[in-house]
Structure formats: structure tokens, C-alpha cells
Amino acid sequence: MIVALTVAAAATAAYADAGRVPTPKIVIEKGGKCVEDVAVMRRNHMEFLKHQRDDTMRRGIRSTKHSLQQCIDCHASRKTGSVVGSNENFCQSCHAYAAVKLDCFECHSTKPKAAAAAGTAVAKGNP
Amino acid sequence: MSDVNRGRRQFIGWGAAALGGLTLAPGVMLFAPAQARAPEEAASSRVRWGLLIDTTQCDGCTACIEACRRENHVAAPSRKTDPQWIRKVELKDLRSGKTHSAPVMCQHCEHPPCVDVCPTGASFKRADGIVLVDRHICIGCRYCMMACPYKARSFVHEALTDQNPDVPRGKGCVESCTLCVHRVDRGRNPACVEACAAAGRNAIVFGDLNDPNSEIAKRVATYASTQIRADLGLNPGVRYQGI
Secondary structure, eight states: OHHHHHHHHHHHHTSBOOSSSOBOOOOOOSOSOOSSOHHHHHHHHHHHHHHHHHHHHHHOOOOOTTOHHHHHHHHSOTTTSSSSSSTTSHHHHHHHHHTOOOOGGGTSOSSOTTTTSSOOOEEOOOO | OOHHHHHHHHHHHHHHHHHHTOEEETTEESSOOOOOOOTTSOOOTTOOEEEEEETTSOOSOOHHHHHHHHHHTOOOOSSTTSOOSOEEEEEEOTTTOOEEEEEEOOOOBSSOHHHHHOSSSOEEEOTTSOEEEOTTTOOOOOHHHHHOTTOOOEEOOSOEESOBTTBOOOTTOEEOOOTTHHHHTTTOOOHHHHHHHHTTOOOEEEEETTOTTSHHHHHHHHSOOBOTTGGGOOOBSEEEEOO
């Protein structure tokens, strides 16, 4: 019981405690205007990304408005340089809160283009 | 695709080309030759990207392979199951003892067998002739690896980190040379071509096979070049000179 309570306390610590219901603490990093309204982005970003991904992959359209790279360039954490990795990082903060699995980054880089320029994809090794 | 079917498609294609490319005056066409596209413009089937590899200029150097690894963040293979996008193949004429070395990568066929066998539609050919794997759809069945007569594809067995943002790749999918599609779309040459030129060999030429003014088309028209396993009728976009 005590263990369960401690775990619960640790889990809620990552969220802002305004009001009775905990909400995710989202660090936007680069402020200003997003490519769509915030409400639209919150509800529909996955559709935008999916549409853009098919256009880029299949037809070679490389406009940046709804590209994942563009999201990462603005929203990667200044501390860790990434959009995932901790519950305070942009993508993971909401996805951890809503318990929605985030598959993008098994293949896509989590870092802005400039930061990821150097290096070789490293095999993590089988678990 | 059967030969009959292919002939029919080609005939329809010629009709479309004749309609689309109406000549207004000598040298003035309704469409312009291939140039760097705008980012929001889709790849066009008027373009056929290809490589011409001059094996007489190619020796034991591995600049292309290393550049490919750096560009696409592919680690050097330590086991034979590790991904490999380009490999050097040594050819030896048994009578004369003359050896050749040639880089072999995805040959970007016009009629790619990997696309024919793919059960999900992940393996596909882009309008401009570049054969790619859509990793969002790939289920990792590896039929394409068996179908490819050039052994060009490999499977990623292990989880990866630190990918190039332009080249997403990961565990459970098949992959192969993309002709550096992310560079080509921005009007740049593939990494291997750049590295080969930087190494002073200029053995690889990249360009539009459909554009009669491009260097690659001129060289293909002037010198004898061959496609590997041309007997299969796949019409690869990668051609070799001197083998």
C-alpha cells in the first residue's frame, strides 16, 4: 500500500497541479504561433502528420507546414534536445498523460535537424 | 507483368508522351526539362533518375560506401545480417585475370520485382523511378529481399537510435538504397556520387535519364553501358560502363 502511494505521488509530480484534476505540464519551448490553432493541433495533429507523411513518402512533397521535422525543430526541449525521453518533453508529456503509445520515434529522429547532423545510427542490441 | 501487358502499357505511355510533349517550335516544348522542384511540387514521371557507374574509374576505394553510411546513419556491418545499402563487388575475367570493382546498390528498376511481391504495398516505385520502402506499412515479411535479383535489400533486426532526421529507419522493416531521395528532392546529388567525385574518381554520374541534355543521358547515348542481369527485363535505372 505504501509502495503504491509513493508510486502514485511520483507519477503525479510530473503534472501541473492546478485544480483538482492533474493536467500535463507542456513545455512548448519556441513560442509564437503554431501552424494551426492550438485547439485544432491538439485534436488533429495525428491526421496532419499522417497526411503529410504520405505526401512526402509517396509523392516527394517536402513542404514543411505539417512535417514531423518541423514539430521537432520548434518543440524539442532545450534541456534534453529531444521531444521524448522525459514526461516534461513536448510529445511525451501529453502522450504519457493520455496513455497513447508513441510509435513515431522508433524510426524518426527525436532531435532537431541541426543537433542530429553528426553521428551514426547505433544498434541498441537485442534485449 | 507479362510482356504483352508491358507492351500495351508502353504503347499507352507513348501516346501520353506524344500528347504531353507537343512541340510548339523546334526546341520549344510544352513542358520544361527536369530542374530542381519546388518543395510543394510532387515528383514527376517525366523524370527518370538513374546512375551511371564507370567501373574503369573505380578501384578498391570505398568512399561511396562510407559516404552512404555517414549520410544515412547506417553502421558498418559487423555480421552478415546487418543492413548494407551499397557493397563493392569484385569481378574477375578468368582468361585475362583482369579484375573490376563495382559498387552495387538498389538498381531502381522500372519493373521492380520487390514491388510486385510486396503483400502490403509498402514497396513502391515513385513517379520519378526511385524504388522505396514505406516503413509505415512494411510488415517485415522480407518477400522483397527474396525477390530482388540484386540482393540489394536488407532487414533491420535491431532497434536503432540516432537516425538522420531526413532518413527515418528502424527495427522490423526492410530497407535499401533510396538514391538519397531526401537530397535529390532538394536538387542535390546522392552522397555516394558526391564522395566519389571528392575522392577524385568521378566514377558515378547521377542524373535524369529522360533528359537528353543531362550528362548521364549523353553518356548513355555515347558509350556502351550495360545493366546487370539485363536479361530479366527489369530495366534498372543504374547502369554500368566497362564491365
